[in-house]
Amino acid sequence: MIARRSLLRTSGAAAAGALGVAALSSTAAAADSDPTAGVTRTLLQEHPSPAEGWEAVQTLVQIPRHKESGRHSHPGVEVGYIVRGDVLMEFDDRPPLRLRTGDPFFIPNGVIHNARNVGTVTTMMLSTYVVDETKPLVTNY
Template identity: 40%
Template sequence: MKRKKTLIIAVVVAVVVLITGGAYAYQPVSAQEEIKRTALLQHDISIPGREVIQDRVDFAPGVVSPTHSHPGEEIAYVLKGSLKYEVQGMSPVTLKAGENLFIPAGSVHRATNVGKETASELATYVVEKGKELLIIHPSTVLP
């Protein structure tokens, strides 16, 4: 039931962003040149202590994100290119434009651009308010 509610919230947020053009209050966490994070939305939601954050994330060809987790759920929707996602406890999956993936709260994961062009995702997070969005896990081994 929680997953269904989270997905419904993510869809509603995506529609609001498309209608309003988004807001830019949230500052991106990653400063890597190969990964460009563009803040689209940060807003409180009806779940106490939670907020939604939505970013566009662009990956240069061959780039691997740091192994990390989030203090809440992530819905990754591939806008362009092909991205391989490795999520702890799950089999790796490669998604192309138009496909998406639900990443449970706290799951350690990473994404790799497996194509020859820039790949982009729309990342929607339903997270604990006031917590750091990215928690790096450099020594975690993924499948």
């Protein structure tokens, strides 16, 4: 199992890159120009799956106003719920999906997507993944 807990909520580009989140920038100008600045994934829990080689991971994803997660995929499915905010979920292979507070969503294994905050508050998404335990949770494109 990959020790994701040590990587989440850790400052620095190496830790952030390993999870597919942007490292916090040292200057406001750089943060303003980086569309993923301030995006965080906080690990809530992880457990072995009943299927050998897989694990269940749950995170709280926060996307500040006018920011986005960046194009990425996961080595398994993502089942999510919009706790707060408005998101335009963009996909490489299908039309975008507008999600609002209270909406659930599902992203199939390996599908490249980007969550863009199109609302007026920091978006909070509860995301649960069932993923291959030998691969990184997030692969950026």
